Amino acid sequence: MSSSIQAQDMARRLHDAHDTYKEKTFTHRRFKHRDIVPLLNALKTPLSVSQVGESLEKRSINLVKAGTGSTNVLLWSQMHGDEATATMALFDIFNFLSAKNDGFDELRQAILSQITIHAVPMLNPDGTQRFQRRTATDIDMNRDALRLQTPEGALLKNLQQTLRPLVGFNLHDQNPRYSVGKTGKQAVVSFLATAYDEDRNVNDVRQRSMQLIVGMNRVLQQFVPGQVARYDDEFEPRAFGDNIQKWGTTLILIESGGYLGDSEKMAIRRLNFVSILTALKAIADGSYRQERTEDYQAIPENGRALFDLLIRNVTLVREGRSVTVDVGINRYEENLDSARAFGYKSKIEDIGDLSTFGGLEEIDATGLTLTPARLYSDTLDTPASLRKLDLAALYKEGITAFRVRQAKKDTLPTQLVHLLVDGKLPARPLQLGQIPTFLLRRGNRIEYTIVNGFWNHDPISPIIKANGIAE
Numbered sequence: 001m002s003s004s005i006q007a008q009d010m011a012r013r014l015h016d017a018h019d020t021y022k023e024k025t026f027t028h029r030r031f032k033h034r035d036i037v038p039l040l041n042a043l044k045t046p047l048s049v050s051q052v053g054e055s056l057e058k059r060s061i062n063l064v065k066a067g068t069g070s071t072n073v074l075l076w077s078q079m080h081g082d083e084a085t086a087t088m089a090l091f092d093i094f095n096f097l098s099a100k101n102d103g104f105d106e107l108r109q110a111i112l113s114q115i116t117i118h119a120v121p122m123l124n125p126d127g128t129q130r131f132q133r134r135t136a137t138d139i140d141m142n143r144d145a146l147r148l149q150t151p152e153g154a155l156l157k158n159l160q161q162t163l164r165p166l167v168g169f170n171l172h173d174q175n176p177r178y179s180v181g182k183t184g185k186q187a188v189v190s191f192l193a194t195a196y197d198e199d200r201n202v203n204d205v206r207q208r209s210m211q212l213i214v215g216m217n218r219v220l221q222q223f224v225p226g227q228v229a230r231y232d233d234e235f236e237p238r239a240f241g242d243n244i245q246k247w248g249t250t251l252i253l254i255e256s257g258g259y260l261g262d263s264e265k266m267a268i269r270r271l272n273f274v275s276i277l278t279a280l281k282a283i284a285d286g287s288y289r290q291e292r293t294e295d296y297q298a299i300p301e302n303g304r305a306l307f308d309l310l311i312r313n314v315t316l317v318r319e320g321r322s323v324t325v326d327v328g329i330n331r332y333e334e335n336l337d338s339a340r341a342f343g344y345k346s347k348i349e350d351i352g353d354l355s356t357f358g359g360l361e362e363i364d365a366t367g368l369t370l371t372p373a374r375l376y377s378d379t380l381d382t383p384a385s386l387r388k389l390d391l392a393a394l395y396k397e398g399i400t401a402f403r404v405r406q407a408k409k410d411t412l413p414t415q416l417v418h419l420l421v422d423g424k425l426p427a428r429p430l431q432l433g434q435i436p437t438f439l440l441r442r443g444n445r446i447e448y449t450i451v452n453g454f455w456n457h458d459p460i461s462p463i464i465k466a467n468g469i470a471e
Contacts, residue, residue: 003287004218010107010281011219011274018270021099023091028264029084030342033059033125039091040064040121044098046112052120053155056136059125061155064090066097069114073283074165074249075276076120076156079141079172079240081127081134085256085265086171089272090121096277107281114284118163123152131335131342143236145243153240160244167212167250167283169276170194170241173265176258177308177330177360180229181300184358186260188224189271190302191217192231192253196246200233202293208250210296211288216252216275217299223271224259230299231255252279260360307349309453310359313366314440316430326354327370329436329453346453348436363455368440368447370430371398373418379403383419391417398439400451416451 025031025039037060040049046066053061077086097108097117111117122128126136134140135150144153160168178187193209195201202210217228231253236242245251254275256268282288307328316323328350333342350357376399380386383404394400401418418437430438440448449456 003290007215007219007278008222011278012222014274014277015223015270018092018273021092021095023088023095026088030131031084032129033122036122043094047094047098053151055126056151057126061120061123061125061152064094064119064121065117067112067116069116071115071283072118072163072165073115073167073280074118074159074163075169075171076123077171078122078124078128081124082131083173085173085268086254086272087121088269089276090119092273093276111280111284115280118165123156142240143238145240146238156240160247160249165249167252168244170251170253172253172255174255174257177306178229178257179303179305179358180227181303182305183226183300184305185227186306186360187229187257187302188227188259188268189220190229190231190255190257192233193296194241194245194251194253195233195235196242198235200235205248205250206245207293209252210293211291212252212279212282214291214295215282215288216279219278220271220275228299229302231302305357307357307359309361310354310357311363311365313364315369317369325351327351327430328354328357331453344452346436348430348432348434351430351432363448365440368442371439371441373401373437373439374399375401379405381405386417395449398446400449401437416454416456418451
């Protein structure tokens, strides 16, 4: 059996067995540093844990080590605090490496006898505490590879310089609205063999990145066919990925994108688990050397051709004239008062001919007219007052907006409604940058109710996350 077929078969087995190793603590991606500390303390042989530094706010940064091989490999996650998918996957990999008698002993032995793994889960614990990209210094650590003004960035460079790993895995999350080229398909995972100079030359170090990515792409195509992309390789002189490649460590950037129905990234977490273990095996046995760099270049580049919701061919009436437009809507996460909770604030991104774009969700509104939502006549004291109303009957009348005297963002109702605090719905329901709350009608019949960019048959998110508050 050829090595590529063996890798495919092994990837399928890992994918199917992932639940066995999945760290059950992680049920959502907004966990904190305090959540991973007991997990680190509980790791078993052949893994060991040591504190190698601390963040600006004195949170520990830890290194997990496994293996006895002469080849060092360094992995790090959550350089950006709100990019948590790979941290979950790393703990799944730790559980896998400490298991035995499960049918994977040969794979573990192949990896751990040839490689010494060094992994830093959650490099930016202060950013994770706030669930924000940047560190507590408000510096983007991935633009701090030259000045090293963040203690976390200085630590990463020191690890690279002292360990001199053959391969480094830079683990990120990316905008879920990236597409695979112009296919209209969502990029579930994107890879990059970072450039080490302006001319984007390819030496042995970068070639190894490309070869490893070719193998990782091949195994992922089994699970998300046509949904793996290649990140733009424009040289960024301040970035760690580009510089680590320049400093002599083969750098693989993995970007976890989006997957419809997987807002907590659990499916993509599994893909990280599979692709990283596959790559570690290829490093251990050298099978990556048979891959062609041309196959790396053939992976489609990321495109920006997707909206969260795309409404096609809807009719508007402006100044007595009917016009047909497409409406592109995106939903943006906002941290709520609760440490783990979040909501969405959506906005209308574009209006007009969007026929060259796609939508993660689409509504064909041919024959439908966009009209304003209606506002309930009375002002409610709090969102809890909604429970006293017959919302189903109000929906039939097109009433989806309610004035409230006070509303906290962490006590939003479970109904799909638009709350207004000292505000009013715009007279013109369709305007760039506006919160998308309106109706789609066929004559007098309401076909779709759109509230804060979600609609009344929306399959992808709990309704509680769809509430907009306009202040």
